[in-house]
Amino acid sequence: MARLGMVIDTRKCVGCMDCVVACQTENDVPQGYCRDWITTEVRGTFPNLTMEIRSERCNHCDNPPCVHCCPTGASHVEPLGKTVQVTANRCIGCKACLSACPYGARFVNPKGYADKCTFCMHRVKEGKDPACVSVCPTHCMYFGDLDDPKSVVNELLRTRVWHTLLPEAGTKPRVFYLT
């Protein structure tokens, strides 16, 4: 059984926001909301500065606090791909998952239910990449099965230096950033 994950090369990302627009178009994300976004981090003291540009989204954690806190099971781990998904007609809109997520990856859809990145599972089931991955003009995003040693994502994680976001939260995120 696949365990889907994403690898993003921050050395190639230019922060063009194509992934953000592609997601909003593909998933009909309501205006004023976003399932993915661009974060720019500048570290150091002038002139010794480093910059990292990242396309961020739900990390589809292996240890997802949003799933653990959900009182109805609306937030759940999908058997196919082990991704974290929300069943809208089971969600009561209690917003506990928004509080529990250290990444701020969730929002309340104007229709009332919790909403977030789905890894475009409707596309993945058809054998396509998620919308954000497929439109990236610098090809900085990679998507694949973390349980398959031969997958492109595992190949990159073996050969490059990477980090995840807030690993200290213990959530075991599955979006990796190459540095």
Add this chain to the structure above:
Amino acid sequence: MLETTTTRHNPLVDPSLHVWGWEIPVYLFVGGIVAGMMILAGIAMLRMVKGEDTRGFFSVQTPLLGFMLLNLGMLALFLDLAHPLYVWAVYLTFEPMSPMSWGSWVLIIVYGVLLVSALIRLPDAWPWLARRLPVLQRASDGILARPGLIRALAWGNIVLGVLLGIYTGILLNTMVARPLWNTTILAPLFLVSGLSAAAAMVHLATRIFPGRPAPQGMIGGALAAMVQNLGAQPPEKRTADSLVRADLGFLAVELLLIGLLIIGLLTASASHADASKLLLGGPFTLIFWGGVVAVGILVPLVLQWLELGHRIPHTVLPAALVLAGGFALRWVMVNAGQASQIVQSAGLQ
């Protein structure tokens, strides 16, 4: 230096989390009072079974007040839901990892136990209903005639009261993303604060209809049934004294737990220490130390101590302050908790 910019701009999430407004502090406050009242009622019932004078235990007579307060809390919870028409989904499943799921099921059982507990005195306090529904009178007589049943009801009240009192603290405690909540002290703190507010609420209730005959009508009788003492006698002085004495203990323990909360935050990770700044010099400092600690704990502690020593007359002021402080604690914890977040390791350099 670390400078972070983001294009994310989701309502309720940015610039800092603010998903819960007034509804959740109101529910936590009211739920805490009901939990405390159930524990006090359970203890009083156990003493009743041992043959002590029932008139001394006013808390046995307040389950209907608890029922009404719980309705208020549940209304607040319902108003908080963003997808309220799907609220039934909570009762289609039990999620063992989710404190909110535990709480939802506990609340259903609490409703049942509160109503059965109310039966003990309902026909007596509400003759209007007892005349029309003799079955209530028979049920009440049946319970009062069986000490084993009262004992079971007492333990039901105590166990459910503890569960109701701690689950809200555990719910917030499990959220690793909010360091201010991420401490196990929160569960006992909410429980003791609920007990203290419950003693204050029962104390206030003893003052509402002191010794007047019970109204007989439908609405007047129902209101009286919630709060009035058994029969036409006012609650004995030792009732008020024992409530004040119990409250002194609860307030002292609450003060100790608040001290432990601060020590725990300051000596834990950088994120926890950063979260403590919200209460120590940050935007919630005044309401926490002034509202929760000074007005809600220290002042009533001193006033009630003087009352017990007969140095000042009994008033409802300490009880009112304890209730105000209990609400302030929930308000501060819910709002400051949402404002707290994990500090990125790169930001510490």
